Amino acid sequence: MDTRPATDQHNRVGLIADTPLVQHMLHQVVADAGYEVAVNTSPERLNATLLDSETIRVWVVELENHDTWDTFLNDLLERVEAPILFGDGDIPGKNDERYPRWHKRMQDKLRALAPVVEPKVDAPEIDLERLLKTTPRPVYTLPDRLKSAPKTELGPIWVLCASLGGPEAVKTFLDLLPRDLPACFLYAQHIDAGCLDALIQSIGRHTELKLVPGGHGSQLENGRVHVVPVNHEIRFTENHGIVWQNNPWSGPYGPSHDHLLKNVVTRFGSDTNAIVFSGMGSDGAIGATEVESAGGTVWAQDHVSCVQSSMPDSADRTGAVAWRGSPEAMAEKLIAWLDSHSTQVA
Incomplete structure (x- = not known):
């Protein structure tokens, strides 16, 4: 690797x-x-x-x-x-x-x-078989106020950015979240395109949320984790649809976190939020500043719980990260955050 x-x-x-x-x-x-x-x-x-x-x-x-x-x-x-x-x-x-x-x-x-260089195509290796064998933990409780949140209104968008060591952290985070959460997720994992289906299967095995491919024409929905395609840039329609572009992501790995966050901010503005999980390099750092500048919230995985903290550390150094914690702490904090924020997206 x-x-x-x-x-x-x-x-x-x-x-x-x-x-x-x-x-x-x-x-x-x-x-x-x-x-x-x-x-x-x-x-x-x-x-x-x-x-x-x-x-x-x-x-x-x-x-x-x-x-x-x-x-x-x-x-x-x-x-x-x-x-x-x-x-x-x-x-x-x-x-x-x-x-x-x-x-x-x-x-x-x-x-x-700086001569133009061809992007690197090798993504970090991920042991998906090991993820399938993990034992789920008890799910956190959904507060009463969130149970009565409108089911048809799209809640805040949370973009989950992950690379090396990210799948384990993202799985822990998602496994603890209860169903009917009034929020929508976009999961962007640096991975080879051929492993995407296996990633969805392994990450989605225990979570009460629904993991789905971020397919062309699919609709963003609360309680769903839309897994971002590796080889196609995506943008968003006025009615919250996903549109594939006829071009790859910028940067060395797909999907590019910086590129994705910029596109989400362009469509959803201050309703865009991000969590930067474990990973090499600094993808997501520039995007984090765009989210923060638009009025969104940015969190990052803490150093101790990361397999590789380079990516969340880079985001933190920009000053855009409001808080850092373990995947377990982030799941708990997200529920509290949603309980205190509006759930409707324009």
């Missing part, structure tokens, strides 16, 4: 510009070159902890007034280990005859700093 961090396989780029127009133009030139735009923001809105993100291979910076940002630029140069591509300050409009030359020049510089 390859346990190296996935960072050398990412095509993720961070963009920093002080005007929305320049942010938009940089986004297009970077995306056209085959990279994923992981961060696109202005200096004053940048979450500084993302400067330490090991998944961003290059930072592209274009600031119209350098004097205004002297302190920021000094901090950027001292803190960032990834290469930084500074723009030349001369960005022609799209109808300008100089635009194609600028477009090509930026892409050539970007590729020189």
Whole structure:
């Protein structure tokens, strides 16, 4: 099993510009070159902890007034280990005859700093047979108020992000949750696509919730755990349907936690919440900041209970994680959280 961090396989780029127009133009030139735009923001809105993100291979910076940002630029140069591509300050409009030359020049510089690489396809190995042999624990009690929650209204969305060591933690977490929970789950596990059915069988063997594949056209429902496809990006319709896209996830493993969280936030906004479970690397850290910025809640598995705490630790370092605990503690806390929150999603 390859346990190296996935960072050398990412095509993720961070963009920093002080005007929305320049942010938009940089986004297009970077995306056209085959990279994923992981961060696109202005200096004053940048979450500084993302400067330490090991998944961003290059930072592209274009600031119209350098004097205004002297302190920021000094901090950027001292803190960032990834290469930084500074723009030349001369960005022609799209109808300008100089635009194609600028477009090509930026892409050539970007590729020189960090050539586009093919994503890694090997996912962490998982002992699913061992999971099938586990003994379930007594399920936590559903509070009376939640028992009377509307059954037809979609509750908050909780995205479960897991990689190496994650299935054991996720299974423990789900096994303790009672049926009729007024919440919907998306379970994103780094795994080979051919193992997905076995994952659903092993994780879903004892839980009172229903584990189902996140199939194209399926509907998000309370009390269900929708297992996110490995090879297809998914988005969501206005009536809570899942739509497969004709492209893979960004990043080295499928599904990409950062990519998924961004898509869930785009559709569900502050009703998006996330738990980052055990795993290598830092997938989910950037997505966690998007969830927190949108008004959602982010938790992470604690260091002691993880097989590999790199992924939850990375999310925690962004400042987006509100609380950390064991899978058992998270199940109990989720029930209390739901008991004190509204259950309806727009």
